[in-house]
Amino acid sequence: MEPESPALQAPGGPPGPALELCGIDKRFGAVHANRSVSLAVSKGSIHGLIGENGAGKSTLMNIVYGFHRADAGEIRVNGRRVEIGRPRDSIEAGIGMVHQHFMLVERFTVLENIVLGAEGGAMLGRGLGEARSGLGRLGRKYGLDVPLDAEAGHLPVGMQQRVEILKALHHRAEILILDEPTAVLTPAEADQLFRMLALLRDQGKTVILVTHKLREIMAITDRVTVMRQGSVVHETATRDTSPKALAEQMVGRAVLLKVEKAPAKPGAGLLEVRNLEVRDRLGVPRVKGASFSLRAGEIVGVAGVSGNGQSELIEALAGIRVPTGGSILLGGQDLARGSTGLNDRRSHGIAHVPEDRLRMGVVASFSAEDNAILGYHARQRFNRSGFMRRRAIREDCAEKMASYDVRPPSPSLRITAFSGGNQQKLVLAREIDCGPSVLIVGQPTRGVDIGAIEFIHRRIVALRDSGKAVLVVSVELDEIMGLSDRILVMAGGEIVGEVPGSEATEEALGLLMAGVKGDASR
Amino acid sequence: MKPADKLPRWAEFGLLPAINLCAALLISGAVIRLIGESPWAAFKLMAAGAFGAQDSIGYTLFYATDFVFTGLAVAVAFHAGLFNIGGEGQAYVGGLGVGLVCLAFGSCSPWLVIPLAIASGCAFGAAWAFVPGWLQARRGSHIVITTIMANFIASALMTYLLVNVLIKPGQQSPETREFGPGAAMPPVHELLARIGISFAPSPFNMASLLALVACALVWAFLWRTRWGYALRVVGQNPQAAVYAGISPERTIMVAMTISGGLAGCLAVNELMGSQHRILLDFPGGAGFVGIAVALMGRNHPVGILAASLLFGALYQGGSQLSFDMPHVNRDMVILIQGLVILFCGALENVFRAPLAALLRPRAARPSP
């Protein structure tokens, strides 16, 4: 431990920083995730940390929370240097974190989850009783009501998030980090969360809000730090900046919020979805009676808070999930009925770029060329009576790489050796090259660098212009508004509204996403 | 067991297994020293026992043949993401299939009996493996547990059949009568004798050719057919398989069926090549050696072939050991086998990470 640095806290002055990071540096192999990041968060404030996906925000916060160890740099809490090598150190320093994916033991009760790690003694009996009354007080103070004896896995996500916050407070956190807390919330729920955070701030807690959404930064934070490619590029008081300025700082140049495209010339209807219903494994309806049509030569976007049925909708259309009701009409045939093998969709001309590339779209341990045939491996082009045509597969992949600018153009290289953008370009090439009439794209640019985003958007528009139908699902409203000719909004498993792309505003879509039914284009 | 660090091929298939083997031998050497014998002398005796004479080479290859079948069985399942610990039971039940055909048609022409017995052994082994495969695919039952349980059930079933049903009348030990002359796998020394080459007699027989063919077929299947491709996709990423229109359930069942069929072939070598009857516990642990062989051979047929030869030599050499060293016997080989599984399987990251760091080009290393 180094002695306290006296210069940092002027006696009698305004409250000093609760958390300071000095020269934090971190590499994962070849990726330089944090480049000498320095940051100061004042006590009793809400500090925003904004940046694109992959800008290094989460890595930085995971270092603060002791999940990763920094290669260099130091962390100070209340002006005192602390060594944080594991979450325990961080908790002891008064830091709490609400992760993007909640850290709950689903089969435990809420109470058991909250006390985990701070049980108040080796025997559970007394500790649990004390925790129960203590939590009652905390809950009243911050308006955080949770059913303590409910099984955590059965709670709705908004409630689970509250459990996480209570857990951090029960562990005596003074500094609370929230990593993308609104990804799973409706705008209304997010507002409620923000009110809670404001209350915490007013009680003297320090809050760090990690997000990539400008709206949230503007709505709630006192100061904001912008990260780009692992470095801090800008820091300012929130009232001194604007969304446009922040956006430019995030991407490093003036942003093209509009995708360059000519007006759509929609043709005949290609795909007709009627009263589609999809239930999950537990029988809970995820898509409730969705109806819409896709016409040739148009891009239809689906907007919504993630987890409102978009994933299930596209998986049903792509044949990964079996719908429990309704119909999917393509060329007069109902794909929802009868035995529709998964390959059926591809032979009907429906191609699908899945939402989560590494989970579903590629096989991480395979080479690029083996990934470039995934789903099409049974086609004549790639195999002769069951035997793979290795040479044809390699040549085909090389062609795709050339025409989609995949770098490096080495078909035999393992797919994980490519950047996210290049992986996505290859997946897009695979799905477009088979000549589909309908393309379903989930999160077209998730984990993709700026340069590739534009390329991918141009390709999607080009596909539209060649008379195909495209359905795009994205949690990025900007992307939806930029790409789509028509926008469908999903909330609670239903399609709650439709807005022409040219007339859509963030506010109108946000209202619909919150579940307020109606025609927002009015 | 996804490799954490990617190694160049020569290191992945050559250097790393060699290092792991050395670690295993080092510890076995220490045990031999503890017993009071010289490890160096013991390993020399084992090498001589395995390769020193024509008949010992024959025995080495005979044992290796067993291990090729069980090693391939483990590998095929492994590529589909399944850990088939049931090779032992599948081989045992496969022996029932081989034995029933041999007992029924033993007096017919070998040209009829041998293919029929191979098919029957495969089918019985495959059927025994299909059950855990089906349970995993359709009911989600953990395949490691079900295959272990299936080993015990197979053992009880075969004991029952041998004691109560198939036993040769008027005999005490639970064995069937001897197979007819048509059910013998031609021994290699006899075939060589026909073309004028004299080779000492050993159980080394034509089932070894079948093992080589199986290696080639497994390789072609896994890396050159679309079904093998689908199987590997399922093993690496079941969700991507669903996305690609491959049914993980069906693939799991297919993989287990193939795996069990390969394990069942062991009975062709053991029963038709050597024992000429069904007897209690004839697989003798070869199903478990298959795990060591597959791990050491990196689940690749060529690697499995090499690892099988090594284990064949260890088994043959180990059984010769006790003649010269009364305090060391074949149990030592089981110890080595266990250590190889430990180092090649469970502890592979221990040597892999430093090796990967050592072999990584300097430029790619992160600067401190």
Add this chain to the structure above:
Amino acid sequence: MEAYREIILILAATIRVATPLVLAAIAGLFSERSGVIDLGLEGKMLAAAFASAAVAAATGSAWLGLGAGVAASLALALVIAFACVTHRGNQVVAAMAVNIIVAGLAPALALAWFDQGGQTPQLDGPGQRFLGIAWPWAQAARRHPVPGLAYAELLSGHNLIVYFAAALVPASAWVLYRTRFGLRLRAVGENPLAVDTAGISVNLLRYQASIISGILCGVAGTYISTAASAGFVRDMTAGKGYLALAALIFGKWRPYPTLAACLLFAFADAGAARLQGVPLPGIGVVPVQLIIALPYILTVLLLAGFVGEAVAPKAIGVPYTKEK
């Protein structure tokens, strides 16, 4: 009256057969509840059986034998933990490796040290074995079969390890559900990431669970060679480790149901031994092999969801790595 005697004797045998199963199953319970598959029960028990018999034979003390058995089993548990927890190796592979290593090593050492073909010498000296402890008036009580015989055979006359196993089950239930350690242990088997973010070391918990498992397997192995029999012979655990695992699954990873499963399996075993060749009313002669296979068949049926449902700890078998 004869049937009553027979039943009491079968129940007494059930207790003796169940003891190592209970010890091993509870050992597995701790390990598996922490998220580490415990296929190594068999090897750990076999090692303990050998070590305890060898030391008891050499020193003449069953207690020193117990110490050696526990130490041997513990050492193997630590090897498995080192491979699976520290190095995140495959848990099934590590356990199989240990099982096979012991299957080779134990008879090899026995052969070298005692020169009796891979066995240890017969334990027949005073104090070399754990023998039954007669309770007061047990002998006298036999004169009044009901309930005297039950008292003499079922409560009295067992060795210390049997009583230890009996006490172990409520003790484990208490630890698992009433203590901080139990809470954390159950949590780490369900969601290690949650445990890690709560500031608790996942690896430390898993090591602790492995150590408990090692100690209990050591006691179980010692029982097999120095209490249930008089010395070590090759492969003497004969699948009991896997049977205990089956009981653990059958008991759905909970202490009391696991005890019940152990007793059920042991009862089948004890009954089969006594009823060999005796026709049962209405069924006829049941092949002894069927009874031997019954626990395994039942477990498979359970895993298949045909008889109830077994929900394993969620994170079982998955090495814990922080995502980058």
